[in-house]
Amino acid sequence: MQEPTIPEDEVARQRDLDQLNIVDTPADPQIDALLRLAQRLFQARTVLVTLLDGDRQWFKGRRGMSLAETPRKISFCAHAIQDEAIMEVPDARLDPRFRDNPLVQGEPYIRFYAGIPLHGPDGYRVGTFCVIDGSPRQLSDEQRQSMRDFARLIDGQFNIQQLRLSLQGLQRELKDARRRALLDPLTQLWNREGLQQMLPGYVRSAQREELLVGFIYADLDRFKAINDDLGHGVGDEVLIEVGQRLSAAIRPQDLAIRLGGEEFGVLALVSSHDQLAVIAERIRQAIRSDRVAIEEHRLQVTISLGTAVMHADDVDEGGELIDLADQALYCAKQAGRDCVMRG
Template identity: 35%
Template sequence: MNVPPISSSLLRTGVANVSSEEERLEALRAYRILDTSPEEDFDALTRLAAYICGTPISLVSLVDSDRQWFKSSYGLGVSETPREYSFCQYAMVSGGVYEVENATNDPLFRDNPLVTNDPNIRFYAGAPLITPTGQPLGALCAIDTQPRNLTDAQRDALKTLAREVVSHLELRRARLQLEQERAKLEGLLRMANDTAASLYSNGRTELFVKQDHKLVRVCAADISYVEALGDYVNIYVGTERYTVYTTMKDMLTRLSPRDFVRVHRKYIVRLDRIVTIDGDSLVVDGGRASSVPIGNSYKQDLMGRLNLV
């Protein structure tokens, strides 16, 4: 026969504050533990449980909707089994250590495939894993292939270790939440820094350029256009031209995007210095009229920046 899944009535009578299986599963999944990699903190507890109870197998079993999944598996080479065969679904609502001395003599388990076949369970003892809010998640269990029973000291130790499992689950969840909040904070800080940088860039009204071993202040409002020249750029200010070692990309970060627009891979112009646009070129006035070409890939952006009527 198949062992039936745990009933909702057993949940209600076994653990306080559990109103439904849906709430229990929600609590389990809130730990974000299912199908995660092995962790030494949990493996150490199953090793210790097996040692204390003198059994070849010990598990941290979390009871999902249709399976029991093992966060830690000592002495058993599988990661999950169907929930319908689970001993732990009964242990998690037992209120204490749920113990089966000889599963072949127990009418609930004697036909269970885990008893009649590998791993040939005979003895089972499970202490429930109960959250601080009273939700049962599964059990820390010890399993043997020979009939036996635990001493009172072993039962107390198993319950203590089960509480340690829950403590590790809580610490793990708190760490994940902290990492998530830190990621959110870092994202907000990056956004704030980007906004501040943008506002700072948008509000810049002057540049200092190196000329003849000195720095010359140039008002952004006086710049008519910028021209790329290999590894240098020419900055045209009125009748003056300043040649500096930089890139067009760098110049775009230093000039206000409200006032300047790139019209060609080699040219940036100040919008309020454009006098006329004729086909694929425009004329800027900065003390002397100059013709600047318009690149095909930049034309749409340029036209979108103009106040057309």
């Protein structure tokens, strides 16, 4: 295996990536939507948005891949950032750079790869948009142009997300390894510790804007059967897809959380319980609207949700608010699942 060379401008390249401030941040619904479109357009098993951060390759967006990151030294994308052109590998088994790469010899058994660089604010190549498949193939001229178009769109989305994170104060409050510890590595949603980190800021905003603090507690219905019947690999892909659909269904200012296992949460500031219930129903519809396609499986997935609201002055550490939503979730399960109940 030929390890990628480190670019001569690596220090400046890493600085450009750092100023984007999007490594180890939650999944971006717009990037996820672009990747869903790309997966269909290229008819590929896997599409990724990768960022080369130090000695690792981290996935800002992914379809058809349960890994959240890989070592940089085995990364195809670390080769692709060496040049502005699309790097295409028709059959990795025949390419001396990759034929004994562990990603070729083992899971995910890469055969075809095509990657195009993505850029930071100062124009350095910080990562790639890439298309991967388990069978040898080649891009058509039209597909190569589509890759360039997707790269431009994703570059633009990087800048939009950087602005949004700055407005939310995440650049000041959560840095580097600390921020990484607050993210669920599978779904790239905030975890329970992330919720506790962010809650005080939401409470202060609610007090300032005279809003209620709302919480949605959600649990996938009959998820254990998916793991038992199809394996934890398929179960993980379902959780990733659910996280992406949930993130796309809520408002930009809402906080999406994976609470653990198949349990999810949303922290939201609302003017009324009715407004929170509307958000919860939108999540329910987003999860059940289309079957989840994983390999040869087409899975009907549903979710049960409980909602609760409190005045900001009563929230404290959030335990009572979450418990109220959890009790409402229990009522939703008892009512037959796939529904929203208020606490």
